[in-house]
Amino acid sequence: MIDLTKLTIKQARSGLDGKTFSSLELTKSFFDKIKDADKKINAYISLTEGLALKQAEDADKMIARGEASILTGIPCAIKDNMMVEGEKCTAGSKFLADYTAPYDATVIKKLKDRGAVILGKTNMDEFAMGSSCEKSAFFPTKNPRDLDYVPGGSSGGSAAAVASDMCVFALGSDTGGSIRQPASFCGVTGLKPTYGTVSRYGLIAYASSLDQIGPFAKNSEDCKIIFNEIKGRDKMDSTSMDVMTHADDFNIKNLKIGLPKEYFGKGLDKEVERSVKDAIAFYEKQGAQIQEISLPHTPYALACYYIIAPAEASANLARFDGIRYGEMVAPEKTDDLIDFYLQNRSIGFGQEVKKRIMLGTYTLSAGYYDAYYKKALKVRTLIKKDFDKAYEQVDVIMGPTSPCLPFKIGEKMDDPLAMYLADIYTVSVNLAGLPGISIPIAEVNGLPVGLQIIAPTLEENRLFDIAESFEKNYN
Amino acid sequence: MISNDDVKKIAKLSYLKLNEEELQKMEKDFSSILDYVNKLSELDASKIEETANLSIDKNVFREDEPCDQNNEAILKLMPHTKNNYLEVKKILGK
Numbered sequence: 129m130i131d132l133t134k135l136t137i138k139q140a141r142s143g144l145d146g147k148t149f150s151s152l153e154l155t156k157s158f159f160d161k162i163k164d165a166d167k168k169i170n171a172y173i174s175l176t177e178g179l180a181l182k183q184a185e186d187a188d189k190m191i192a193r194g195e196a197s198i199l200t201g202i203p204c205a206i207k208d209n210m211m212v213e214g215e216k217c218t219a220g221s222k223f224l225a226d227y228t229a230p231y232d233a234t235v236i237k238k239l240k241d242r243g244a245v246i247l248g249k250t251n252m253d254e255f256a257m258g259s260s261c262e263k264s265a266f267f268p269t270k271n272p273r274d275l276d277y278v279p280g281g282s283s284g285g286s287a288a289a290v291a292s293d294m295c296v297f298a299l300g301s302d303t304g305g306s307i308r309q310p311a312s313f314c315g316v317t318g319l320k321p322t323y324g325t326v327s328r329y330g331l332i333a334y335a336s337s338l339d340q341i342g343p344f345a346k347n348s349e350d351c352k353i354i355f356n357e358i359k360g361r362d363k364m365d366s367t368s369m370d371v372m373t374h375a376d377d378f379n380i381k382n383l384k385i386g387l388p389k390e391y392f393g394k395g396l397d398k399e400v401e402r403s404v405k406d407a408i409a410f411y412e413k414q415g416a417q418i419q420e421i422s423l424p425h426t427p428y429a430l431a432c433y434y435i436i437a438p439a440e441a442s443a444n445l446a447r448f449d450g451i452r453y454g455e456m457v458a459p460e461k462t463d464d465l466i467d468f469y470l471q472n473r474s475i476g477f478g479q480e481v482k483k484r485i486m487l488g489t490y491t492l493s494a495g496y497y498d499a500y501y502k503k504a505l506k507v508r509t510l511i512k513k514d515f516d517k518a519y520e521q522v523d524v525i526m527g528p529t530s531p532c533l534p535f536k537i538g539e540k541m542d543d544p545l546a547m548y549l550a551d552i553y554t555v556s557v558n559l560a561g562l563p564g565i566s567i568p569i570a571e572v573n574g575l576p577v578g579l580q581i582i583a584p585t586l587e588e589n590r591l592f593d594i595a596e597s598f599e600k601n602y603n
Numbered sequence: 604m605i606s607n608d609d610v611k612k613i614a615k616l617s618y619l620k621l622n623e624e625e626l627q628k629m630e631k632d633f634s635s636i637l638d639y640v641n642k643l644s645e646l647d648a649s650k651i652e653e654t655a656n657l658s659i660d661k662n663v664f665r666e667d668e669p670c671d672q673n674n675e676a677i678l679k680l681m682p683h684t685k686n687n688y689l690e691v692k693k694i695l696g697k
Contacts, residue, residue, distance in 0.1 A: 470618055
């Protein structure tokens with residue numbers, strides 16, 4: 129008997145359509161797996177078993193009627209900041225510990241319409257603020273490759289669930305690297321699509337001008353399938369847009385790959401660098417031209433991000449006041465409204481969230497707005513122009529997803545800057561709104577290394593093709 | 604550099620109350636992050652335009668039409684309700 133939990137979307141599709149197994153059997157084998165493996169990994173915050181079993185039965189009927197589409201009956205996991213109607217949605221925060229989603233996010237509606245099966249909601253750093261999944265208000269998730277290590281973050285639960293075969297695919301969200309970095313740490317494929325291609329309606333907002341939903345999967349073909357199913361303009365998200373698909377005229381022999389010299393400098397782990405250079409040598413051997421380029425404002429990207437993202441977060445999280453969402457048990461009874469807010473927010477938010485709300489409040493406050501926030505928006509333009517200029521010379525940009533290998537649980541908890549530096553190669557892509565994919569290319573002492581490939585706006589297909597050529601031909 | 608009083612003031616603006624231990628840690632973390640983001644002052648961007656949004660360059664409008672929603676589920680999520688309204692604290696007449 130084959131292990132059903134190891135299948136890709138394509139493989140599961142052919143098994144379902146060929147009646148080798150039913151969606152109900154497939155779904156149950158995932159719950160068996162989860163109930164065993166997740167005791168150690170803690171990828172899921174909650175399981176949606178009742179919903180999943182019903183969806184699986186419905187999917188089997190759709191298949192029997194010959195109405196199946198590519199995702200019908202395929203089990204998946206959802207990061208716990210996306211709303212699934214009638215199910216808990218916590219965003220990894222105590223504030224929302226008892227919050228039940230009153231409607232479906234647009235991506236969830238699309239998955240449900242296509243008959244996908246939702247197994248559960250995955251762990252994350254609180255409100256997606258973190259790079260290790262240790263800042264979840266509930267528990268840390270562990271890296272399935274080695275339980276002493278973090279899975280990355282903030283979508284660490286989704287990455288770990290795919291890596292440990294506890295779902296076929298998962299959705300995450302990426303504001304500064306929160307899909308690509310955990311994909312790299314867990315050895316799976318993760319796509320951050322072009323800003324605006326996937327609706328954010330029903331995603332609990334962190335930094336709205338940067339947030340983007342995307343897939344985690346076992347390979348790039350699956351990422352492509354999921355992206356094609358969830359993308360598109362949505363009237364509920366005014367920043368969403370229709371996606372023009374480009375003709376597939378890919379030929380690796382004509383490909384020009386740019387390597388930003390700023391991505392291979394100080395702070396990059398030697399083993400990570402060696403693995404990334406090996407992967408690039410593979411593309412060169414396939415006929416691609418490798419060219420050194422410069423993205424001169426790279427050293428300012430992280431600073432720019434840590435002004436813009438907290439500024440937007442301080443506004444987005446103002447709604448959590450104890451009146452509209454989750455009242456905390458206040459230590460002192462009060463009739464004063466401000467005191468009531470203060471008490472609820474002080475108990476409800478974790479340290480990292482408080483820090484970012486305060487940073488954002490500070491950089492938006494009178495006297496500092498021009499020096500910080502406005503300046504950061506201008507630097508954002510410079511960062512975007514760096515990429516525009518680079519794409520006049522090259523077709524894609526490659527480099528490491530993360531400057532380091534997965535780190536140990538607890539290792540960077542007390543040093544905020546060390547933790548922030550884990551996102552140094554990923555934040556620019558969000559600031560410029562570009563699509564980026566992380567693919568697993570190597571292992572160092574059993575820990576995965578990811579290659580990041582960055583394309584111009586709306587060139588997701590180029591990313592999928594380039595990633596697939598590595599998967600098929602690299603040995 | 605940022606002082607203890609500054610941190611208290613920012614906390615107040617953020618509607619957060621920090622205890623003494625949190626204040627001290629915040630002062631330390633805040634200072635190191637601000638030092639880091641102050642890197643941006645090295646750049647002259649006075650003639651550069653701001654980028655606030657990436658996908659759209661004009662306002663998007665749609666008809667304001669009522670739609671079906673699950674009012675009962677939304678009301679159930681509110682900590683305190685009265686006659687199908689959200690109940691809030693008294694702010695006038697004190």
